[in-house]
Amino acid sequence: MRVALEADEDVPDGPDFKGMVHLVAAIGLGAQEVGADALAEAFAASGRFGLAAEDWAQMLGAVERGESPPVDWGLLQQRADLLGPIQRASDEQLLRARTVLGGLRMFYGLYAMHALFMPDTPALAPLRARIDEWGMFPILDHVISLSPSPRHFAEGLAVCLEPLFDGLYETLMEQLAADPGLFRVPGDEAGAFGFMETWLRTLREQSGGDEIG
Template sequence: MIAYLAERGLRCSPARLERWRHAGLLPANRRRGGGRGSISTLEPETVEMAAALARHARQGRDLRLAVVDWFAEAGVPQPGRLMVPEPPPAAVHAALVWMSATCPIRRLIGQAREARSELDVDAFYRVAGNAFDNEPIAPIAFDVADMRAALLARRDLDEDSPSRSSGRQAVVQLIAAAGLGVAEIGADAFIEALATLFPVLPLEDLQSVLGDFDRSAQMDMLLKQLAGFGVPPVTQAVGIRELRQARTVLYQLSGVAAFYRGYALLMPDTAGLAALRARVDELGAGHLLMMVTGWSLTRRTRDFAAGLDVCMQPWAVRLSDELMKQMMDGPPLLGGPDGAHTAEKFMNDWLAAIKSLAPAEQ
């Protein structure tokens, strides 16, 4: 096993392999033959499982995080290699439940919900105010057409971005709204926090839609559902089949989001891509799509787990079904009878568009 892993540039010690076996993550070698002449054989699938763990496990890192990363990788086609086998279902479930329970935002919402006095509320704000010092707080959603126009016009893209401090404050406000209720922070502060983190939602529109308390309360409930921070965690009550379905939904939505974001970054347009983007806009799902699939940009384990939580919601499954139907029934994203949009030409045109923005040499 160690030699096979070394061929892939992966280092692993016998002690580590034994720990993985003891944790139920690797099967024991099969024995063939009978009696004293039996021999131990190493199955190819076991090598792939050990390779997945070796890619994601490292000294000092909780092994449950590696299991979630392995689960994220499993089932994805690997050109020239065997597909990564699925990790043991019990290990996946335990790791995701643990991640949900230890999620900083979930803990803060829980602390806010348990507040019974002004001192408790003050303690919540004190802890929440220090919780995101090392977190990159920036909006994930944006208007793709505006960003494309800004790039082509060489206009500064950071003019309207919130500052780091205002972003952290907005996150704390939304957590307080989810845990203590919108009435605690006030509808105006709630709306401003949404507008700060998700600038694709115009402040004026939010104020007109959420201007009364009843509607703000409805948005409060929707926000908690979208963020997947219900109590208990969604992952606690589902089986491996539902988790794998959520992973598929997350992959599908992430793929569409990549095409959707790509238009902002000067990706060449085709009839199929334009039709897909139009369908996303028709459903009013552009900013939601980018928020749900933020994991595809950060590649952080916790963001993947949060995405799974969201993608178990019925609306996420329906959205994925609608967009997959558009891709199946609509014009092809690339190619076509005239070969005008082969993958090679598409990438060459995209690179040429990006290079055209470089300052001219003097």
């Protein structure tokens, strides 16, 4: 998005939310009721593994035709059970999930703000790179809300009980510890103040000089 805006080009289309609707339907109705083609759109829309809908359709179609080993689709419904993991979790696990959720909200926000012309720094770029290496931004974009409702927060807490999210959080925290100067623009000794001044100046330039307070 940022590249398109800087080049004065059309902003790319957003996620394929139709595909995500298919995934929700598969969880609620059963994968067999949805069919391989719709599931292929759903998994491609999630962005996981970087596979296109055609790739998923080929693999899922082979399963549907009996050319590949059957898939235990019951696992898909089990992943939708948000209340069960919360009820089974210990106090320590819930506290850890809250820490992971809070941390990932911060890292998600830093990544998303890059599209809004936030100055890039030698410390911010590696954080985005780590998220990209894991292929997790599309997932975080569905899980994380910067201003969550109580229900959304509870759903995010349940998700962050998973080792995948815990591992991503640890990786990002290690990267942050390696270079904590997130808001230090090279050559600017003003620190965070200079960072904000640079950001506001860029926003004014991009908006044609309109006042931004």
